[in-house]
């Protein structure tokens with residue numbers, strides 16, 4: 336006998352799993368428009384790597400693609416997933432390439448990053464073998480030491496590209512290491528190095544490829560770096576890349592992380608809470624249990640530091656964060672089974688941000704967002 340289970344609708348999924356993420360797609364659109372207004376006439380590449388910074392790769396990219404000029408991902412699989420989802424905008428894979436992957440890039444019409452002469456030649460050969468033209472952006476390392484030809488050797492890659500018959504050099508780009516810092520001296524040095532590399536085309540009266548360099552930090556702080564296109568990631572999701580960065584574009588977070596109360600009890604003094612017995616009260620307190628933990632991406636390092644919002648009030652998480660559950664001290668207040676709990680988001684004038692979680696966990700908001708596990712369903716508000 337076979338049993339058939341119908342796929343639950345979004346509303347049913349939301350009610351089945353008490354812990355979920357809500358993504359406001361309209362807010363993402365507003366953030367993109369705010370960025371576009373700031374950088375115009377430069378084009379905008381939306382960066383949707385790492386599951387769109389935890390917001391959901393397929394849904395975010397499909398929603399924003401009509402508004403975007405280009406889409407940026409980190410790895411080949413992300414690009415393929417978007418093509419299979421029907422995204423037809425140009426897609427640049429920004430990460431490094433392993434030789435055997437090259438035919439797949441060409442087959443899925445993904446733009447390749449060429450970070451060295453050797454890799455460029457492999458791309459040329461693979462494209463020739465397929466009888467196709469590969470679209471490529473040259474990657475120049477101006478001071479990140481990650482991938483890309485060093486700026487002081489860039490001409491070797493630029494010259495090699497001129498000899499390729501099966502490669503179209505559509506773009507050329509670099510990446511900032513410190514554009515979100517208060518001190519922009521290193522970013523300015525990188526910018527100068529990139530400009531020097533671009534002189535190659537002017538000196539030879541060659542057409543200039545599409546130039547791009549600015550990440551979120553540079554969009555906020557370095558208008559000189561916009562060139563022909565910018566590459567916002569974190570800013571698109573309504574979060575500023577650092578505490579010290581100039582907030583020159585007005586954006587709002589689009590992600591809310593919610594759960595529900597699943598257990599209530601009174602805990603007596605002398606009865607410590609959770610693994611390791613790291614916390615106890617000196618008077619009877621009401622403790623509620625919430626079904627979220629480090630297995631969902633709620634960092635264990637936040638134990639005894641995190642807060643949540645219930646009924647518009649902030650309460651402290653107490654004891655060690657477990658894999659699937661946390662305990663919260665609501666003192667003498669009341670909360671009932673099924674009551675909503677905000678882990679990231681706002682309610683009743685209180686707000687908990689990805690930056691707050693980053694502070695409690697000793698990390699950055701980027702890691703907070705990308706760490707929200709795929710076990711947590713994403714629900715989309717349109």
Ligand SMILES: *Cc1c(COP(=O)(O)O)cnc(C)c1O
Nearest residue numbers: 382429510550551566567568569
């Ligand atoms: C991740 C990434 C970006 C976006 O960075 P944000 O700081 O999130 O804006 C841009 N360019 C490259 C090459 C990246 O890897």
